[in-house]
Amino acid sequence: MTTSTVATLPRSIYIEPTSRCNEFCQQCPRTFLSREEDRDLPFDDFRRIVDQFPVLDRVVLHGLGEPLLNKDLPKMVRYLKDRGTYVLFNSNGIALTEARGQALIDAGLDEYRLSMDGSTRETYAHVRGVDAFDKIWRNVSAFVKLQQAQDASKPAVSLWFTAMRENLPELPGLVEKAYENGIREIYLQRLVYFEQGLAASKQALFHRALPEELAIIRRTQELCQERGIRFKAAGAASPVESVVRDFGERPWSGCQRPYTLTYITSSGNVLSCCFAPFGHRSAKEYREERVLGNVFQESIEQIWHGERYNQFRNAFESDHPARHCAQCGVNWSY
Numbered sequence: 088m089t090t091s092t093v094a095t096l097p098r099s100i101y102i103e104p105t106s107r108c109n110e111f112c113q114q115c116p117r118t119f120l121s122r123e124e125d126r127d128l129p130f131d132d133f134r135r136i137v138d139q140f141p142v143l144d145r146v147v148l149h150g151l152g153e154p155l156l157n158k159d160l161p162k163m164v165r166y167l168k169d170r171g172t173y174v175l176f177n178s179n180g181i182a183l184t185e186a187r188g189q190a191l192i193d194a195g196l197d198e199y200r201l202s203m204d205g206s207t208r209e210t211y212a213h214v215r216g217v218d219a220f221d222k223i224w225r226n227v228s229a230f231v232k233l234q235q236a237q238d239a240s241k242p243a244v245s246l247w248f249t250a251m252r253e254n255l256p257e258l259p260g261l262v263e264k265a266y267e268n269g270i271r272e273i274y275l276q277r278l279v280y281f282e283q284g285l286a287a288s289k290q291a292l293f294h295r296a297l298p299e300e301l302a303i304i305r306r307t308q309e310l311c312q313e314r315g316i317r318f319k320a321a322g323a324a325s326p327v328e329s330v331v332r333d334f335g336e337r338p339w340s341g342c343q344r345p346y347t348l349t350y351i352t353s354s355g356n357v358l359s360c361c362f363a364p365f366g367h368r369s370a371k372e373y374r375e376e377r378v379l380g381n382v383f384q385e386s387i388e389q390i391w392h393g394e395r396y397n398q399f400r401n402a403f404e405s406d407h408p409a410r411h412c413a414q415c416g417v418n419w420s421y
Contacts, residue, residue, distance in 0.1 A: 093346050093391070093400070095141075096139075096141065096387060096391055097349050098140070098143060098144040098145070098347070099143075099145040099347060100140065100145075100146055100147070100348065100349050100351065101150065101349070101351065101360075102133065102136065102146060102147075102351050103128065103150025103151065103152060103350075103351065103352045103353045104127065104128050104133070104152070104154045104156075104157035105125075105127045105152040105153065105154065105156050105157040105353055106122070106123050106124070106125050106126050106150065106151060106152040106352065106354070107125045107126075107127065107156050108151070108152045108153045108156070109179070109181050109217070110153070110181070110215045110216050110219070111215070111216030112204075112216055113213070113215075113216060113285040113286070114204075114214070114249060114251065114286040114290075115151065115284075116151065116281065116286075116366070116367075118216070118284060119283040119284055119286070120281070120364075120365075120366075120373075121367070121370040122151065122364075123353070124354065125152075126353045126354055127156070127158075128159075129159070130159040130162055130166075133159070133163050133166075134166060136351060136382050136387070137166070137167065137170075139382075139386060139388065143167065143170060143172045144172065144173060145173045145174075146172050146173070146174050146175075147176060147361075148160065148163060148164065148174060148175070148176040150364070151364055152353065153182065154176045154178055155178055155181075155182035155187055156182060160191075161187070161191055161194040161196075162194070164196050165193075165194040165195065168195035168196075174195075174196055174197050174198075175196070175198030175199070175200060175242070176196075176198075176199070176200065177200040177201075177247060178199065178202065179215070179219075180203075180223040180226050180227050181219050181222060181223060181226070183223075183226040183227065185230075185233065188229070191242065192233065192237065192241070195241065196242040197243065198243050198244075198245065199230075199242040199243070199244050199245075200244075200246075200247050200274075201223075201245065201246050201247065202247050203223070203247065203248060204251075204254055205254050205257050206257040206259075206260030206261045206264055207220070207257060208220040210257050213253075214249075214254055224264070224268060227244070227268055227270070228269070230244070231244060231268060235269070243272070244269070244270050245273065245274060246261060246272070246273045246274065247274045247276055247321075248261060248274065248275055248276060249277075250275050250276065250277065250292055251278050251285055251290040252289070252290050252291075252292065252300070253290055255292065255300055255303055255304075258303060258307050259303065259307045259310055261273065261307075262307060262310040262311055262314055263310075263314070265314075265316060266316060270316070271315065271317065272317045272319070273307075273311060273317070274319050274320060274321055275304070275318070275319070275320045275321070275326040275329060276321045277291075277293055277320075277330070278291050278293075279362065279365045281365055281366040292330050294330075294333075296330045301330070304330065305327065307326070308327075337406070339403065339415045342360075342415060344359060344360040345399065345400045345403050346400070348360060349387075349391065350363060351382060352364075355382045355383040356378045356380075356381050357378065357379045357380045357381065357382060357396075358377055358378065359379065359399060359409070359411075359412075362411055363411050364377070365411065366410070366411055376409060377409075377411070379393075379396045379399060380393060380395060
């Protein structure tokens with residue numbers, strides 16, 4: 088695919104409802120890198136953005152912030168569902184009160200993805216920067232029971248674990264925790280590292296996993312099979328494959344996101360994908376190399392077909408793509 092074939096606007100987008108967060112994760116760029124100002128996306132701005140897309144098959148309502156902190160989140164979900172869009176987001180679960188949970192069920196949310204990076208209170212607090220492990224599991228358990236009491240088939244609730252050397256030994260313990268709380272799907276996520284906090288290459292397992300670390304992943308697979316839990320990995324791979332597979336000399340080249348997807352922050356900045364906020368060395372680099380336009384200054388049509396986006400795509404098709412693309416599939420998977 089080339090820039091000349093990008094005739095229509097994307098049908099799959101990320102929109103960040105808020106850049107605020109109630110955690111300080113030790114592997115997150117929000118904790119360590121320069122970032123955009125804290126801002127909730129007002130519903131009217133949200134509506135003006137999504138109304139510019141003629142067709143939206145799938146919308147991911149998260150960015151670097153915690154989506155549940157935006158009071159209009161259920162309203163956003165409902166607006167998209169009324170268009171026939173598939174809607175999902177990742178969340179830490181701290182703000183998943185009964186009222187918010189009911190509002191999300193009523194809105195028709197398709198997927199709720201719980202980010203959970205430890206099976207003990209101590210490890211969770213170390214990785215996520217807050218002592219909220221017990222509260223989160225109370226919230227999630229109550230949410231699943233709320234669904235069951237109403238015989239609500241949606242949202243599907245899954246657990247997402249960012250794998251690092253620091254926390255991998257706790258992965259098997261999450262299987263029973265998930266089972267006890269009605270979660271029947273676990274995803275293994277690869278670490279995106281930028282050499283700060285726990286987001287360091289020495290924590291990464293990709294092409295570095297020791298035999299005993301691969302054994303932990305395989306043991307988790309066995310436990311999941313015993314409990315009837317689906318165990319998968321981000322990037323359409325099996326968990327073990329996601330750690331060991333080789334992307335070749337041009338690891339970014341299999342990605343279709345520059346032509347099929349876009350990512351919009353709560354401040355209106357348009358980025359190429361969800362990996363673009365990671366690894367920039369300065370606010371200047373982020374502004375000049377990652378941001379492709381702003382929906383509060385131009386239409387999405389102008390941005391998508393504009394000079395900066397086309398320069399980004401042309402570089403992507405060469406042997407010298409943007410830095411966050413060049414490392415994709417090496418430091419992280421697409």
